[in-house]
Amino acid sequence: MALSPDDYRRAAGGRRSHAPRATVGPPTLAGPVLAYTGYDLSDPALLEMMRGDGGRTGVAGVAINERRALRNSTFFRAMSLQCGSMGMLPLHLRKRDGRNTEKATDHPLYNVLLRKPNDFQTASRFKSYMQLCALLDGNAYALKVRSRGAVRQLIPLPRRRVKPRLTDTYDLVFDYDRPQGGQAVLSADDVFHFGTPLTLDGINGISLLDIAADTLGLSLVAQQAAGRLLTKGSMARGALETADTLGDEAYDHLKASLRENYAGSGAEDDWMILEEGLTAKPFGSNARDAQLVEIMKREAEEVARFTGVPRPLLMFDETSWGSGIEQLSLFFITYCLMPWFVIWEEAIWTWLLTPAEQQTLYAKFNEGALLRGSMKDQAEFLKAALGPNAAYLTPNEARDFMDRNPLPDGDDLPRPGTTAATMMQEEKPDAA
Structure with missing residues (x-):
């Protein structure tokens, strides 16, 4: 059953965009002011409230939720790198015409992916948020708002309120708990979703908070021990x-x-x-103090392993990489971001395109912004790409790579064995 735009907004927990304007007058109260928060019995927040802090309890006996996890500097850095990188990279809808490909700028989904996914988020904020939901929860969901058969908006659905399942006929549907109460069943045509690469049932992705709960809990306990040492321990x-x-x-x-x-630094050798x-x-440093420092270092390394971000990019490695930072960037893109590029592109192709559009249209991240090296490296690359014997870029393609305007005659490949001076001489008219 097709849903109207108002149905979409109500399903996402929002309000109508064209509500009547209130008249000017003294403020009135619609009801009594409540000093407590009410929960519906089907509200997932009720279970979190009953658990106390809410979250996953590991071997350290500490409940880990997203707020506590993001207070870990290593975990926060890893999340900000992955989500920030996915948000900053352009996401283009492209179409294939035979052996040629080009940007599908005439398709409504092109602007949704590249510039404006909805009325309240930029493209980078939308991609960063969806990526964070997928990392923390294992899955990310957005409601598709259609008009004239095309997807015009993608509205993120509230976290932990959507649960996918297969029906008896193996159709994918989504049970959605509304923020105002009640439940709705959304079809696969109404939801854009993707999840982490690892899954235990083929549908739900594995939450990073679930698998890293032990490590994050031990790290939190170590930080609490250090805090007690600094505030209540003896510093003599x-x-x-x-x-x-x-x-x-x-x-x-x-x-x-x-x-x-x-007293003071001037008397340190007196x-x-x-x-x-x-x-x-x-007093000397005892084994217990030294062990606390080692535990904190070890847990930081464990967080790095769970997130897949190289150690130097997490800013706690003592090694000086120098020019090797370029290889770190390649490692980060290849082993950390590339799987997510494929997940996003496949999800867009599967859930946002019709079967007819899937024959010619596809989504593609432009990871070139992360692969660019120094100006010297870029100059050597363009020099090789423009010839003189095996050119595979036109001058205008090279200028577009450097964000420069095209030339009137720059759409042809350079001819083998020619130089700029030779070409200019050929263009001069013969002397009479």
Whole structure:
């Protein structure tokens, strides 16, 4: 059954876009002011509230939700890299005409993917949000708003309120819990969705928070232990011992001497002159303190393994890579982002195009923005691409690569064995 635009907005939990304007007057209350939050029995937030913090409890006994997970600097950096990269890359709808391909700028879905997915999000914000939902929850869902048979908007559905399932006839449907209460069953024609590469049932992707709950929980406990050490632990460097009893005057004199003569960075190499038979016993770092530091480092490495982001890009590697940073970028794109490029492109082809459009149209990420090297590397690449013996780029294609305007006669491949001076000489008219 086709849904109207208002049905789409109600399903997504939104309001009608053309609501009547309120008259000017004194504010009125529609009902009593409630000092509590009400939950419907079918609301997933009710289960989280009953769990306490809500989230996944690992071996550390700490419930991990997305807010606690994102407070981990390594996890936050990994999520921001992946989601930010997916959001910044252009996503084009292209069409194939025989052996030639070009951008499908005349198709309504082209602007939805590249510029404006809906009325309240930019393209980069939409892609970043959907990518984060897929990483944290295992799946990302958006409602398709159609007009005249084409998808005009993609509205993200609230997290943890959509559950896909197969019917007895193996049709994919989605059980959707409305924010206002009640449940709706959406067909596959109404939902754009994709998930993580790993799945245990072939439909639902595996949530990163589920599989990394133990590591994130241990990291949180280690941070809490460090916080207790800094706030409640002893930070003294040593103790002064004596077999005698210090009087109040000697005690106050000793404290004043420590503050005036042996405090601050300027006294770090001084030797104290002790009185009244005092003996100094410095405190050393014990095995427990050293083990805490090692645990925090180890858990940071475990987070890096779960997310697939190279260690130096997470900003905690001590190695100086220098020119090797280009190889790190290739590693990040090939082993971390490339699977997501395929997931996005296949989902768009499957859920946003009709069977007739699937014969000629497809979506493609332009990862060239992440693969560009230094200006020297780009100059060497363009020099090889433009000839002189085996040119495979036209001058205008090379200029488009550098974001420059095309030339009037720049759509032809350079001829083998010719130079610019030779071509200019050939273009001059013969002397009379």
